[in-house]
Structure formats: structure tokens, C-alpha cells
Amino acid sequence: MATVTPEQLPETAELDLAALYDLYGARLYAYARLLTHSPQGAEDAVHDAFVRLARRGDAEGIEDLRSYLFRTVRNEALRQRSRWARWRRRDELVGEFRLSESASAEGDAQRKERAAEIERAMAALPGPQREVVFLKVWHELTFEAIGEVLEISPNTAASRYRYGAAKLREALGHDA
Amino acid sequence: MTPEPEAEFDPLFDELRGFAPAGPPEGVRERVLGEPQPAPEAGALEAELGGFALEQPPTALRERVLVAVEAGGSWRPTALWLVALLALAWGAAAVNGAIAAHTRAGFRAQRTGVYARSAGRSASRSSPTAPSPPRLQSASEGLRRRALRQLGVTSRKG
Numbered sequence: 001m002a003t004v005t006p007e008q009l010p011e012t013a014e015l016d017l018a019a020l021y022d023l024y025g026a027r028l029y030a031y032a033r034l035l036t037h038s039p040q041g042a043e044d045a046v047h048d049a050f051v052r053l054a055r056r057g058d059a060e061g062i063e064d065l066r067s068y069l070f071r072t073v074r075n076e077a078l079r080q081r082s083r084w085a086r087w088r089r090r091d092e093l094v095g096e097f098r099l100s101e102s103a104s105a106e107g108d109a110q111r112k113e114r115a116a117e118i119e120r121a122m123a124a125l126p127g128p129q130r131e132v133v134f135l136k137v138w139h140e141l142t143f144e145a146i147g148e149v150l151e152i153s154p155n156t157a158a159s160r161y162r163y164g165a166a167k168l169r170e171a172l173g174h175d176a
Numbered sequence: 177m178t179p180e181p182e183a184e185f186d187p188l189f190d191e192l193r194g195f196a197p198a199g200p201p202e203g204v205r206e207r208v209l210g211e212p213q214p215a216p217e218a219g220a221l222e223a224e225l226g227g228f229a230l231e232q233p234p235t236a237l238r239e240r241v242l243v244a245v246e247a248g249g250s251w252r253p254t255a256l257w258l259v260a261l262l263a264l265a266w267g268a269a270a271v272n273g274a275i276a277a278h279t280r281a282g283f284r285a286q287r288t289g290v291y292a293r294s295a296g297r298s299a300s301r302s303s304p305t306a307p308s309p310p311r312l313q314s315a316s317e318g319l320r321r322r323a324l325r326q327l328g329v330t331s332r333k334g
Contacts, residue, residue: 017245021238029233043237047244054245098231115228137225165221174221 015059017050024066027139028073034095034134035077042095045076052076067148070135074149097122097134121171129164132157 025046032042049072062068077095101115122130128150135141135149143154143161150157169175 018242021241025238025241026230026232029237030230033231039234043233043240046233046237047241050241051244100229100231118225118228137222138230168225169221172221172224174219174224 015053015057017054020053020065020069021050024069028069030098030138031070031134032073032077032095034097034131035074036080036095041077041080045073045080048076049073064145064148067141067145070139070141070145070149071151097130117172121168124171125164125167129160129167132160133164133168136161 028046028049029042032045033039036042036045049069052072053069059065097119099115099119101112122133125133131150132146135146136143141149143157146152146157146161147154
């Protein structure tokens with residue numbers, strides 16, 4: 001699906017939203033899925049984030065477009081669940097972590113089983129740690145970028161990652 | 177009030193400026209900002225996890241997003257829209273109910289008027305003060321007697 005690379009992204013002025021979607025749409029959807037109740041909610045969050053960006057018109061003042069997109073999707077997802085957050089803790093993730101291997105019907109049974117183990121191990125992590133691990137491992141964001149997305153310090157992001165990764169190592173049988 | 181004159185150049189100030197003020201003691205920065213965290217190297221865990229792809233969005237989402245950004249916005253049935261629709265439906269039902277109630281009240285008033293007039297007539301008939309209508313039986317009796325007299329027939333009593 002991806003037809004452009006990050007180097008080809010516009011740095012200022014005109015935004016090529018189709019190119020941005022091709023590059024980040026799937027990642028943003030997966031992230032929104034982690035934050036929202038349903039696949040429909042995740043679609044709405046991605047949709048709303050792009051509409052917000054389109055209304056903005058340009059990328060002036062955005063230092064890191066990738067972090068900006070992740071943060072916008074996060075805000076849209078949180079806005080959706082704000083009514084639920086009255087009864088739940090705000091930092092509690094309500095979505096699902098899903099890998100394509102476990103979702104698809106075909107494929108290696110052993111690999112599907114391992115994907116299910118990873119999903120369970122991720123689901124067992126506290127929400128803030130899960131979110132940082134997700135952004136670090138699957139999206140390769142730096143701790144600084146993660147800090148921008150989650151509005152926390154890079155050191156807090158690194159600390160959450162360290163604790164989360166330790167739990168995952170234990171759950172998945174990796175030596176430290 | 178005259179402004180204070182500018183201080184003349186003093187070689188002492190020049191010498192003092194040559195010394196930088198003392199910085200905070202060691203460890204203060206770390207206490208304030210926290211220990212700098214080294215970026216972990218990608219280990220076996222990260223390599224394995226990264227080898228699994230995330231769930232993909234439905235293909236229709238791309239078109240939906242791009243159509244929406246082309247239009248500069250979108251419409252979707254949010255809870256607000258549903259509330260607005262429900263309010264509209266409720267308003268229509270209320271107006272409809274009000275009209276129906278008004279109509280019923282009209283009918284009721286009309287019926288009440290009919291009954292009232294009817295009841296008024298009944299009351300006037302049965303009123304003790306009202307003049308009683310002539311008794312038909314008495315009238316016919318009088319006529320019968322007059323007719324018999326004209327015919328020369330006397331009554332048994334007479």
C-alpha cells in the first residue's frame with residue numbers, strides 16, 4: 001500500500017494527504033485500534049484526524065509530522081471515548097491489540113499461535129506501558145517522539161518501555 | 177528630577193565579568209530532569225515482535241478518508257446527530273399530540289353543549305314551576321261530552 005517514503009513527505013506548505021495516508025494510514029489505524037472500543041471507532045479516529053489536518057491546510061509549524069499525526073489520532077480517539085472516560089480511568093486503554101497473523105484465516109499454525117501469545121502478553125501490560133511498547137516496537141518512534149505523542153517526558157517514555165519490555169520478555173520466554 | 181548619570185567604565189567590573197558564576201553542584205541536573213535513559217538496543221524481543229504485522233485497516237477506509245478531506249469535512253451519524261433527530265421526532269409528536277388534544281377538546285365541548293341543551297330542555301319539562309301542558313285525556317273527554325250533547329245523548333249521570 002505504501003507508495004511514498006518518509007523522505008518524500010512534504011516538509012512545509014502543501015500537504016499531500018493521499019501520500020500521507022498511504023504511508024501512515026495503516027499504522028494510525030492500528031494505533032487507533034489500541035485506543036478505541038471498536039474497529040468502527042478506530043476508523044472514525046483516523047478519518048477525523050485527516051479531516052482535521054485537511055482543514056489546517058498546511059504543515060506550517062509542525063516540526064515532526066509523524067508525531068503530529070499520531071498525537072492527532074490519539075486525541076481523536078480520546079475524544080471519542082471521553083464519555084466512557086467518566087466511568088473509566090482516562091489512561092486505561094479500551095481498545096485491542098491485534099496482529100494480522102491472528103486475524104487472517106490462512107497461515108502457519110505455529111506462527112498464529114505465537115501471534116496469539118504476543119497479543120495476550122501485550123494485553124496483560126498496563127495501558128501506559130503497552131502504548132509505549134507499541135509505538136516503540138511497531139512504529140519505531142524515538143522516546144522523544146513518543147514523549148511528544150503522549151505528552152510525557154522522554155525519560156518517562158523510556159522508563160515505561162523498560163518495564164513493559166521486561167514483562168514481555170518474561171511472558172514470551174525471552175532472556176533479559 | 178534629573179536622571180541618574182550612567183556609571184563610568186570601571187576596570188573592576190570588567191574583571192568581575194571575566195569570571196562566570198558558579199553552576200549548580202553536580203547531580204542537580206539529574207535530580208531535576210531524571211537520569212538520562214539510554215536508548216535500548218533492538219534485542220531479540222524487539223526483533224521477534226517487529227516481525228509480526230499489525231492488523232490492517234479495511235481498504236474502504238482510504239477512500240472514505242480521501243473523499244472526506246477532498247470535501248473538507250464529512251457528515252457521519254454521531255450521537256449528536258441522533259439526539260437532534262430524536263428531538264425533532266419528539267417535537268413533531270408533541271405538535272401532533274397537541275393538535276389531536278385540541279380537536280378532541282373541541283368535540284368534547286361540542287358534545288357537552290349538545291348534552292347541556294338537551295338537559296336544559298328535559299329540566300324545563302320536569303320543572304314544577306313550569307305550566308303543565310294540557311292533559312290530552314281531559315280535552316278529549318270534554319270534546320266527547322260536547323259531541324254527545326249536540327247529538328242529544330245525555331249521559332247516564334245527567
